Amino acid sequence: MAQDERHLHLILNGKSAQREDVRAAVEAVRGRGHRVEVRVTYDAGDAARFAREVVGREGDDLPDVVVAGGGDGTLNQVVAAALEARPAPPCAFAVLPLGTANDFAAGLGLPVDNMGSALLLCARGAAKPIDVGRINGRVFVNVASAGAVTRITREADPRAKRLLGGAAYLIAGASRFAELTPTRARISGEGFSFDGEFMALAVGNGRLAGGGVALCADARVDDGKLDLSLFPKPDADHMMALLSSLVKESETGLQGYARTHRFTRLTVEADEDLAVNLDGEPMAAQVLEIEVDPGAIRFVTG
Template sequence: MKTLFVVNPVAGRGKCLKIWNNIKYHIKFPFDFVFTQAPGEAAEIAAGARNRGFTRVVAVGGDGTICEVGNGLALSDVEMGIIPAGTGNDFIRTIGIPQDPKDALAVLEQGHTQYIDLGRHEKGFFINVAGVGLDAEVARATNEDVKFLSGTPAYIFALITTLIHFSPRKAVVEVDGKTYHRKLWLAAVGNASFYGGGMMICPDALVDDGLLEVCLVNDMSRLEILRFLPRVFSGGHKSHPAFEVFRGKQVKISFEIPTAAHADGDCIGCTPVSFSIMPRALKVIGNNFTHFRG
C-alpha cells in the first residue's frame, strides 16, 4: 500500500510538528510525506496523490486538515487515515481513533475501512458539522482571536466573549422542501455528531445513513443558554424544550440579517446557505466505529 502523510505543521497551535517529528520514527511501512504551507493546500495535495498512485493518504493535523484531505479524496477509493494533532480533534470520536498519536498509528496499521457520507456546501464538502449563527461566530473567534488557548478551553472562552454581542434572530429553515420559521441562536447541520472540542451538538447523527441531522437551538435567555451549552458535551441537551431536530438530504438556511456560516469550523460566508448530503463519498480508516448504523 502506497501511503502519503499530509502534515499541517501549524495545527494544534504548532503541536502538530512536534507530534510528527516523534511519530515518524515509529512508522513501520514505506511512506512519503509533505508539509502544507497554506490553508487549502492539503486538499490539493490529497487530490494530487490520487493521480500519483497513492492508495492511502493520512491527515496529520486537526479537523480542518482532515476536512481538506477529505475534500481531496472525496468520491475516490483512496483511503484516508488520521493522526490527530489539532485543537478540537472531533472527527476521531466518531470513527474510534485514539487521541494518542502512537495509538492512532496502531489503528492506521491494524484498523478497518468504512465508507462515510460527506456534507456538501457551495465551496466543497464537510465531514463533521456545518452551522449558522452563534456557533459560526464562536468558530471565527476561536480561529482568529483566541491565540493563547487550545482545545476545549479555547472554544469556551470564545463562546463567552461572543455571547456578549450576539443575540437570537429570525430565520427560515428549509429541509427537503418543508419550511420552518424560527428565532434561533444557531442551526447546526450534522453529518457527524461532534464539533467545538467534544460538543455533541447533533447527538444522533450517523455518518453512513444518507441524511443530514438539522439541529436548531431556539430562542432562550443568555442565562439559559449558558446552562444549556454544558449539556451539549454529554448529549443531555436533547431533552431541552428549545432544542429541535429535523433530518433530510437538502437544507437551506436564511436569517433576517446576514449571519456567519461555517463548515467544520472554517468560515464559508454568510446566509443564505445551502447544504446537501453525498452518500458514501469517502473511505476512512478507523476502529470501533461508534456513530454508524448497526
C-alpha cells in the same frame, strides 16, 4: 486493500512536523513494513494542493490511504480537494489527529492521544464508505455550524479551552452576552419547517464540534443522512442554561433544547448573510443549500 503492507501518503500540517511522537510513529509504522510518504505543509493551500496531486496518481504510485495529519480543518481541506479533483477517489482516507479538538476522530472513537496507535490504525484498520456533507457545493466531513452561539464556540481562546475545558465557552458567552443576536431564517425540507429566530444551528455528519460538544449527538457518518440541531432564540435564563450545557459538554442538555431532524436535503434562507463554519473552514451566504453525498469516500475507521 491488503492488510499486511499498506502505502500511506501523510499530508502533515507543518505546525506538527517537529513533534517527536509524530516522527516516532512514522518510523514505527515503516518498521512494520508499510510505506509512508510524508509531505509537510508550509503555505496556506498546501494541504489541498497535495491532496489533488496524490489522488491524480495511477497504478502502483497511487497510495492505499491518504492520511490528513492535523485537525478537522486539515481533514476538510484534504477531502474537499480530493473530491474536487477526482469525484470517486480510488484511495481511502484517514486522519492522524493533531489538532486542538480533533472532534471528528473523537466522535468516531479513534485514538487521539497516542500518535503511534493512530498511525498504526491508518496502516492496519479497515476502510468503509462514509458520507460527506455539502453546503452550496462546499464539502464538510464533520460538522457545519452557524449562528451566535456557534461563533462563541469558534472564537473562544484555544489556550483557555485547553486550560478550562468547556468553561471557556461560558466565560466567552457571559462576557459577550450583548453580542448574542439571533438570526431570522426560514428552514425547509423533507418534513421539516421553521420560520423564526435562532441562536445557532449545526448540521452533523459527525457527532462532536467545538472541542467535544455533542451538537449532533446521534449523527452517523455512514447512514446516508445528515443531522440538524437547531437552537431557537431563548430568553436570558435559557441562554445561560444553553451555555452551561456547553460547559458540561452535556448531550442531554443540548438535545433537550434543540429541535432536531435527520435529512438528505435542506434549505436555509436567512434575512442576512450567515457566517458558516465548515469543519473550521469559513464561508458566508444568505441561502444555504445543504445536502448529503452518501458514501462519497472510504475512510479508515478501525
